[in-house]
Amino acid sequence: MTNVLKENGGTGTPLLVLPTGEQQILVACRIRPMTEDEILQGGTIIAHKVAEDNMVVLLDPDEDHDDILRANRSRERKYMFDVVSDARAGQQDVYASTAKILLGSVLEGYNATVFAYGATGAGKTYTMLGTENNPGIMYRTLHDLFVEIKKFEGQREYQVSMSYLEIYNELIRDLLAPSSSFLELREDAKGTIQVAGLSELITKTPEEVMEMLHKGNRARTQEPTKANKTSSRSHAVLQVNIKQRDVTRSHTEQVRFAKLYMIDLAGSERAAQTQNTGRRMMEGAHINRSLLALGNCINALSEKGNTKYVNYRDSKLTRILKDSLGGNSRTVMIAHISPASVHFEESRNTLNYADRAKYIKTKIRRNVIDVSYHIAQYQQIIQDLRSQVQLLRDQKDELEIRLTTTNEARFSRLSDSNTTERLRVEEGLKLKENILQTYRKQIGARRALLEIDSGLMDVIHECTRNESVIEHHESNKENSKKSPEEITVDTIVSENTAQRARAELRVLEQERSKLEKQRKIQLKDFETSKSDARRLLEKVTKKMNTQEQRELLKLLSQNFEYEMKTIELQADIFARDYSIKHKDLQLLRMSQHRSLCDTLIYQQRRLIQEHQILVPIDLEELYQLYSRDIDEGQLIQDLKNHSPRSVTGINGKPSALPFLSQIAEEDLTSASTSVTSFHLPNNVNRRNNHQLSTIISNRTLSDQDLFTHVNNDLGQDSTTNKPMSYSHFNFEQSLKPQLTKGNSLISLSSESVDVPINTNDMTTGGGGGAANRKVHTTSPPNDSSVEPSTFFSNNNVKNKAKLRKQTQDIAARAAQRRANLHHKELMEDIGSAFSNEPTASKENTASAFGLEITGVKPKKTVTINDPVMSRSRPNDFHRTNSFSPEPIFNDPFYSTTNNRATKNHQKKRSISHGSTVNNRSNMPIANVVVPREHF
Numbered sequence: 036m037t038n039v040l041k042e043n044g045g046t047g048t049p050l051l052v053l054p055t056g057e058q059q060i061l062v063a064c065r066i067r068p069m070t071e072d073e074i075l076q077g078g079t080i081i082a083h084k085v086a087e088d089n090m091v092v093l094l095d096p097d098e099d100h101d102d103i104l105r106a107n108r109s110r111e112r113k114y115m116f117d118v119v120s121d122a123r124a125g126q127q128d129v130y131a132s133t134a135k136i137l138l139g140s141v142l143e144g145y146n147a148t149v150f151a152y153g154a155t156g157a158g159k160t161y162t163m164l165g166t167e168n169n170p171g172i173m174y175r176t177l178h179d180l181f182v183e184i185k186k187f188e189g190q191r192e193y194q195v196s197m198s199y200l201e202i203y204n205e206l207i208r209d210l211l212a213p214s215s216s217f218l219e220l221r222e223d224a225k226g227t228i229q230v231a232g233l234s235e236l237i238t239k240t241p242e243e244v245m246e247m248l249h250k251g252n253r254a255r256t257q258e259p260t261k262a263n264k265t266s267s268r269s270h271a272v273l274q275v276n277i278k279q280r281d282v283t284r285s286h287t288e289q290v291r292f293a294k295l296y297m298i299d300l301a302g303s304e305r306a307a308q309t310q311n312t313g314r315r316m317m318e319g320a321h322i323n324r325s326l327l328a329l330g331n332c333i334n335a336l337s338e339k340g341n342t343k344y345v346n347y348r349d350s351k352l353t354r355i356l357k358d359s360l361g362g363n364s365r366t367v368m369i370a371h372i373s374p375a376s377v378h379f380e381e382s383r384n385t386l387n388y389a390d391r392a393k394y395i396k397t398k399i400r401r402n403v404i405d406v407s408y409h410i411a412q413y414q415q416i417i418q419d420l421r422s423q424v425q426l427l428r429d430q431k432d433e434l435e436i437r438l439t440t441t442n443e444a445r446f447s448r449l450s451d452s453n454t455t456e457r458l459r460v461e462e463g464l465k466l467k468e469n470i471l472q473t474y475r476k477q478i479g480a481r482r483a484l485l486e487i488d489s490g491l492m493d494v495i496h497e498c499t500r501n502e503s504v505i506e507h508h509e510s511n512k513e514n515s516k517k518s519p520e521e522i523t524v525d526t527i528v529s530e531n532t533a534q535r536a537r538a539e540l541r542v543l544e545q546e547r548s549k550l551e552k553q554r555k556i557q558l559k560d561f562e563t564s565k566s567d568a569r570r571l572l573e574k575v576t577k578k579m580n581t582q583e584q585r586e587l588l589k590l591l592s593q594n595f596e597y598e599m600k601t602i603e604l605q606a607d608i609f610a611r612d613y614s615i616k617h618k619d620l621q622l623l624r625m626s627q628h629r630s631l632c633d634t635l636i637y638q639q640r641r642l643i644q645e646h647q648i649l650v651p652i653d654l655e656e657l658y659q660l661y662s663r664d665i666d667e668g669q670l671i672q673d674l675k676n677h678s679p680r681s682v683t684g685i686n687g688k689p690s691a692l693p694f695l696s697q698i699a700e701e702d703l704t705s706a707s708t709s710v711t712s713f714h715l716p717n718n719v720n721r722r723n724n725h726q727l728s729t730i731i732s733n734r735t736l737s738d739q740d741l742f743t744h745v746n747n748d749l750g751q752d753s754t755t756n757k758p759m760s761y762s763h764f765n766f767e768q769s770l771k772p773q774l775t776k777g778n779s780l781i782s783l784s785s786e787s788v789d790v791p792i793n794t795n796d797m798t799t800g801g802g803g804g805a806a807n808r809k810v811h812t813t814s815p816p817n818d819s820s821v822e823p824s825t826f827f828s829n830n831n832v833k834n835k836a837k838l839r840k841q842t843q844d845i846a847a848r849a850a851q852r853r854a855n856l857h858h859k860e861l862m863e864d865i866g867s868a869f870s871n872e873p874t875a876s877k878e879n880t881a882s883a884f885g886l887e888i889t890g891v892k893p894k895k896t897v898t899i900n901d902p903v904m905s906r907s908r909p910n911d912f913h914r915t916n917s918f919s920p921e922p923i924f925n926d927p928f929y930s931t932t933n934n935r936a937t938k939n940h941q942k943k944r945s946i947s948h949g950s951t952v953n954n955r956s957n958m959p960i961a962n963v964v965v966p967r968e969h970f
């Protein structure tokens with residue numbers, strides 16, 4: 036069979052790769068020769084290819100040229116197509132002008148379809164399948180596909196598999212497993228049609244393909260009809276899947292997939308012409324129905340602008356052809372007609388359809404998946420490359436030994452008279468040595484460049500880090516201008532750090548410019564060695580004329596390429612590492628900036644309150660929004676999620692990022708102030724430590740904070756080496772050392788907090804009345820069996836788990852309460868608008884207004900009250916302004932009710948021993964107690 040192809044012109048012409056994007060279907064027309072039957076029937080040739088033009092002229096056999104009346108109403112039809120072939124065109128010609136055009140694209144990862152269309156007996160099967168001695172498109176395409184694949188041997192890995200099915204009477208049969216039951220079509224999530232259970236066989240040679248095709252065709256439903264002795268009564272679909280990837284593993288790898296459909300449709304038929312009855316007629320009806328569906332799709336798709344709905348669902352054929360007609364596929368339609376006058380109507384219909392199909396456009400894109408390897412996998416790839424390098428080295432050494440022996444033998448054989456040959460061999464060896472040296476030089480230059488780059492990256496990173504430290508110090512200084520008596524140890528430490536950073540920066544800048552100069556020189560060296568190697572290679576290639584020499588050269592080059600690839604991979608790892616570090620710093624800087632903004636907002640807010648300035652309602656709402664973000668911990672959560680610390684390494688464990696451990700403690704502290712400065716402006720928190728902790732103790736603690744603190748394994752107080760006190764732990768003393776050891780940034784969000792554990796509340800499991808459901812804890816835990824000090828003990832895992840569980844319970848109950856409250860409020864709001872309606876009807880009305888009452892999302896904040904403060908200063912509240920009827924206590928910064936609720940109910944709140952009671956629900960809502968004198 037392969038010989039047949041060679042005789043027919045083989046695979047000569049190079050393959051095209053067509054561009055991506057919207058493309059029209061390529062429509063070809065094949066006019067077959069007259070058959071004996073047609074000649075016997077007295078048929079005349081009415082279909083002609085016009086010279087070189089891609090035009091078909093179809094003459095009307097009934098036209099009477101002597102009819103003067105109809106002289107101007109000729110039924111002669113002219114059609115233009117992309118390709119037209121007539122009786123003179125051989126199988127190879129038809130293949131070369133149609134399917135072969137697609138092959139290059141298929142190998143590049145584009146889907147393609149070739150389908151043969153036409154009336155029964157028009158020559159579709161001949162074109163697609165052909166005969167044993169003159170195979171058709173299916174075989175030729177696959178043959179060339181394998182030839183092309185062979186060309187890439189050693190560079191790309193291919194897997195070719197095929198499946199072959201027929202649609203007979205709207206039933207799908209697997210032609211490669213004909214005894215299996217009928218198959219069903221399925222549509223996957225992406226809308227791609229799949230045939231469930233279809234066998235897919237991997238093929239390695241064209242011979243295997245041909246064997247499978249024959250096997251499939253033998254199983255195909257074929258019956259003689261009046262119109263065609265070997266009429267195919269089904270649509271046959273050959274699907275070839277091509278998957279390819281590069282042999283050489285790299286850090287990024289492209290895997291390409293392509294689907295190639297080759298379809299031999301059953302022929303449309305007219306009952307009168309085929310004279311079919313019974314089963315044949317039924318078959319014909321099915322064939323026609325599916326072809327009609329195809330025709331409808333073609334009509335809809337060829338509409339200008341293609342706005343019409345395309346109904347692919349009418350037949351299995353159109354469902355399978357969905358992508359080929361309107362989706363991601365380069366498609367070629369080969370319309371077949373008989374030239375005989377007896378088939379004028381069929382030919383005309385076919386040509387009309389083909390003419391419409393010219394306007395169909397498909398959207399082509401390449402099916403490529405970029406497989407990007409995780410850094411952890413790089414090591415493996417490098418290892419693989421190293422072993423490949425070693426293997427090649429061994430091969431090279433072996434070849435060198437063989438070559439030397441051969442050369443020595445040749446030298447001894449060479450007589451003095453044959454000096455020219457001797458010189459030639461000597462020169463060859465010299466060239467080889469030269470090329471080796473150049474390669475070594477190039478590798479050396481690349482390695483040196485990599486080292487400089489890596490050093491430079493480190494220096495740049497260190498510069499940025501120091502700049503960040505200085506910047507933060509400056510902004511802090513600016514932010515909290517202190518009187519001389521306010522200068523504390525912290526201030527001095529910070530100043531020293533900044534000075535150190537400045538000194539470091541100066542040295543680093545010098546180092547950086549030195550490295551940059553070195554890099555320039557090295558880069559030049561590398562470029563020179565590259566061009567030297569290229570020149571030499573060209574020279575040596577010309578000189579080496581024995582097979583052995585060429586093989587050696589090839590091995591040398593491959594060896595060199597692998598070495599270079601290994602270095603490039605290392606460079607890539609460095610670059611990625613640096614990029615992670617850089618992002619880390621960016622995060623830190625953003626965090627610092629946020630800290631500054633928080634402080635600003637806080638101070639502004641304080642000014643407003645102290646001077647009782649009226650603020651516009653929208654500003655007030657913005658404050659509330661801001662406060663909610665802070666309290667819900669959403670921003671902190673985001674920070675945590677994007678923190679490089681959240682990058683997981685092998686086995687899901689956090690990856691070791693040494694950079695983080697290098698961050699100076701002061702940097703972390705500054706990052707940590709992102710939230711704390713909002714609660715603790717510098718001029719407040721420097722006054723005295725007592726005040727500091729008191730203020731902190733009264734902040735709102737969100738669920739997020741709560742979980743974070745519990746989960747963060749706070750352990751022992753590092754200064755006293757004692758377990759953490761239950762009622763209070765201080766950020767400065769407790770969290771910072773943990774953080775600097777590499778704990779999550781989330782911990783930075785909180786300082787000193789009170790953990791609100793009311794064991795009564797917990798043990799009742801939320802099942803009690805309003806008293807048990809109180810959010811605030813006004814007394815220390817009264818469960819004496821639980822030693823507070825053991826709660827945070829590092830070793831007491833049980834207690835920690837218990838505490839975690841209790842905390843979660845509190846949060847869950849608080850969330851539930853809020854949900855109830857929201858629900859209630861919503862119902863009351865709706866109630867005021869529709870006060871006469873019963874509750875059920877209100878819910879209906881709400882849903883009619885797009886309000887889903889039951890779906891009210893519970894808020895996530897738990898409000899904590901300082902037990903000590905609440906008891907000792909019950910009446911120490913004051914009003915600041917009309918927007919804040921209570922002091923900070925009701926400050927929207929700390930308040931967690933939603934905007935609407937806050938707005939609606941602010942005026943109705945009353946103060947009751949440190950908790951604000953919502954008039955409607957009688958439930959305490961979020962609040963924080965802050966004694967006046969602290970401001």
Ligand SMILES: Nc1ncnc2c1ncn2[C@@H]1O[C@H](COP(=O)(O)OP(=O)(O)OP(=O)(O)O)[C@@H](O)[C@H]1O
Nearest residue numbers: 067068155156157158159160161263266267301302
């Ligand atoms: N280009 C051609 N050269 C020579 N013979 C041809 C050519 N095209 C078709 N024939 C012959 O015409 C006859 C009908 O062709 P074929 O079976 O391929 O038609 P078909 O369109 O597939 O019909 P059906 O739809 O009924 O299956 C066959 O005997 C075939 O060998």
